Amino acid sequence: xVQGLVIVGAGQAAFSTxxxxxxxxxxxxxxxxxxxxxxxxxxxxxxKKYLLGEMSFDRLxxxxxxxxxxxxxxxxxxxxVEEIDRQAKQLVLQNGSTLAYDQLVLATxxxxxxxxxxxxxxxxxxxxxxxxxxxxxxSAEMKPGRRxxxxxxxxxxxxxxxxxxxxxxxxxxxEMAERILARVAAKETADFIRAVHTGxxxxxxxxxxxxxxxxxxxxxxxxxxxxxxxxxxDMVIVGIGVSPNDALAARAGLSVRNGILVDTFARxxxxxxxxxxxCALQPWQGAEIRLESVQNAVDQAEAVAAILAGGNQPxxxxxxxxxxxxxxxxxxxxxxxxxxxxxxxPGVREGSISIWYYRNETFIAVDxxxxxxxxxxxxxxxxxxxxxxxxxLRDAQSDLKQxxx
Ligand code: FAD
Numbered sequence: 001x002v003q004g005l006v007i008v009g010a011g012q013a014a015f016s017t018x019x020x021x022x023x024x025x026x027x028x029x030x031x032x033x034x035x036x037x038x039x040x041x042x043x044x045x046x047x048k049k050y051l052l053g054e055m056s057f058d059r060l061x062x063x064x065x066x067x068x069x070x071x072x073x074x075x076x077x078x079x080x081v082e083e084i085d086r087q088a089k090q091l092v093l094q095n096g097s098t099l100a101y102d103q104l105v106l107a108t109x110x111x112x113x114x115x116x117x118x119x120x121x122x123x124x125x126x127x128x129x130x131x132x133x134x135x136x137x138x139s140a141e142m143k144p145g146r147r148x149x150x151x152x153x154x155x156x157x158x159x160x161x162x163x164x165x166x167x168x169x170x171x172x173x174x175e176m177a178e179r180i181l182a183r184v185a186a187k188e189t190a191d192f193i194r195a196v197h198t199g200x201x202x203x204x205x206x207x208x209x210x211x212x213x214x215x216x217x218x219x220x221x222x223x224x225x226x227x228x229x230x231x232x233x234d235m236v237i238v239g240i241g242v243s244p245n246d247a248l249a250a251r252a253g254l255s256v257r258n259g260i261l262v263d264t265f266a267r268x269x270x271x272x273x274x275x276x277x278x279c280a281l282q283p284w285q286g287a288e289i290r291l292e293s294v295q296n297a298v299d300q301a302e303a304v305a306a307i308l309a310g311g312n313q314p315x316x317x318x319x320x321x322x323x324x325x326x327x328x329x330x331x332x333x334x335x336x337x338x339x340x341x342x343x344x345x346p347g348v349r350e351g352s353i354s355i356w357y358y359r360n361e362t363f364i365a366v367d368x369x370x371x372x373x374x375x376x377x378x379x380x381x382x383x384x385x386x387x388x389x390x391x392x393l394r395d396a397q398s399d400l401k402q403x404x405x
Contacts, residue, residue: 002029005308006091006101008081008248010034012042012297013107013277015062020305022071031074031099033081033091036131039065044294046135047159048324052166053139057132084252086270103272105304106260108245110278110292115151115238120213125220125235129156130242138237144168146234149223151210153180155323157239158193161202162325171202172231176209186342188355189330189367196328244279244290257281259290264314266304274307276300284317289335293321320379331372333379334365346396347371354378356393363387373400380404 005021007014010032018030034040041060049055058064068075080094090100112128115121127138142148146169150157153175164171177183181190194204209226213236223231244259255261255269259281266274266282277297281290296317303315321332328351339357347353347370354374357365363386366378377400381388388403 003089003100003102004029004031005103005105006030006099007032007105007107008034008091009107009109009245009277009279010036010038010040010075010077011107011109011277012040012062012294013109013301014105015040016298016301017105017107017276017305018071018073019063020302021309022073024305024309026305026309027072028102029074030072031076032068033076033079033093033099035078035080036133037078038132039063039068039075039077041132042294043130044322046132047129047156048163050132051129051135051139051142051160051163060132081248084248084273086252086273089272101272103308104274105301106249106268106273106275106279107277107297107301108248108275108279110242110244112238112242113240115210115213115240119210120215120220121238123213123215123220124218126213126238127236128238129160141235142167142169145170147232148172149174149231149233149236150239151236152239152241153177153182153204153206154184154239154241155181157237158197158325159323160237160239161197162200162328165197165200165202166326172233173197173202173204174208174210174225175204175206176226177206179206180204184336185332185367186336186339186355186357188342188344188353189369192353192369193325193328193330196326200326242278242292244281246279249273249275249279257288259288261288264316265307265312266300266315274304276304282315282317284335289317289337291317291319293319295320318383327370329370329372331368331375332365333368333375334363334382336365336367339364343390343393345374345393347374348396354393356388356390358387358390361387377401377403 040062083092090098112130148169148171150173211224214222246256246260249260250256260275262275262280278292319335323330336357341358343356345354352370354368354371368375392398
């Protein structure tokens with residue numbers, strides 16, 4: 001009997017797998033099982049326009065509920081998958097019922113890291129942002145004049161800082177590393193972004209850790225910082241990264257190492273089980289990488305759909321990413337891992353620059369700030385496997401188009 005495809009998780013990667021299969025005219029039974037009470041939706045606006053109140057939830061939905069009915073995709077909301085029984089090829093759901101599969105796609109995403117309880121992580125007024133409910137709870141508390149502490153100077157923390165300033169909160173952001181964006185971007189990018197935030201009144205304190213949060217009546221009221229100072233606050237956003245949701249896979253005996261290990265076909269150590277999106281640890285230039293981006297969630301899922309439909313193309317990530325803060329638009333193409341040189345190119349407009357990353361004289365990535373031309377050129381160069389001449393990049397008057405010829 002045909003059991004069809006079951007997808008665990010109902011986020012971006014789950015939707016993209018199902019929708020690609022249907023667009024390939026594959027009509028096998030598809031069931032998506034997800035914990036959240038909603039159809040799959042986009043997460044990026046949760047720390048941007050949705051948090052700001054400028055975008056309704058309807059506009060976040062990747063497709064309206066009707067799409068799933070029209071496309072014969074069964075969507076099971078509010079359902080947690082407890083176990084995978086690989087012998088019986090079935091899932092055990094939280095209510096004890098089972099769901100059989102022929103093939104399984106794990107699209108379980110990631111969970112934000114929380115502060116430990118013993119330093120105040122469980123106080124009320126302490127937030128993380130991963131899903132709609134998190135964003136709704138947070139936005140209800142973002143009132144003008146409130147003192148917000150953001151822990152972590154990565155993209156989510158910085159985007160939340162921009163929204164909070166827009167809404168009139170007083171914002172302090174602490175970063176334990178020596179500078180913001182230390183893990184993901186060059187010093188030049190961080191310097192530019194820091195200056196924009198400081199200009200908007202965010203107090204950024206780098207090289208500063210959190211010792212503990214102090215509560216009164218269960219609610220956070222202050223933070224003790226690593227230099228011994230105390231900061232009176234009304235609320236906290238924790239943006240210290242995410243952990244992949246790989247426990248389900250690990251319990252089923254699949255290979256897991258900070259993510260569900262997959263090959264270039266997104267296959268796990270069980271040939272009938274695939275993993276896609278934030279939860280998957282995939283091969284990358286002789287090493288392994290977990291990508292947390294819409295690009296990867298969509299492209300890896302679509303690659304798996306094509307494989308399920310009979311294709312045999314391996315998935316080659318072509319990473320790109322973006323972040324919006326105030327009217328700053330950062331667009332990134334490529335991955336800057338292991339870079340040993342950067343070239344800064346001033347943009348034609350005021351407030352625009354691009355930072356070009358090289359490793360062993362090979363171009364590997366670009367950060368373009370308010371500079372769509374630099375982003376598009378960098379992305380095309382990466383696709384063509386070409387390394388631009390540094391002198392052309394350094395000359396702000398040069399036409400980037402010449403690099404593509
Ligand atoms: P998810 O979207 O996390 O979906 C996984 C789903 O699986 C979740 O709903 C989870 O509840 C469910 N689940 C997990 N385990 C189970 C289980 N056992 N049973 C049932 N359900 C389960 N990316 C960008 O490229 N650009 C951006 O600007 C950007 N901004 C972001 C801002 C925020 C606030 C966040 C949170 C993310 C942002 N991202 C951004 C990252 C991007 O949204 C993710 O990479 C993408 O959503 C990953 O999709 P996914 O389907 O792999 O996982």
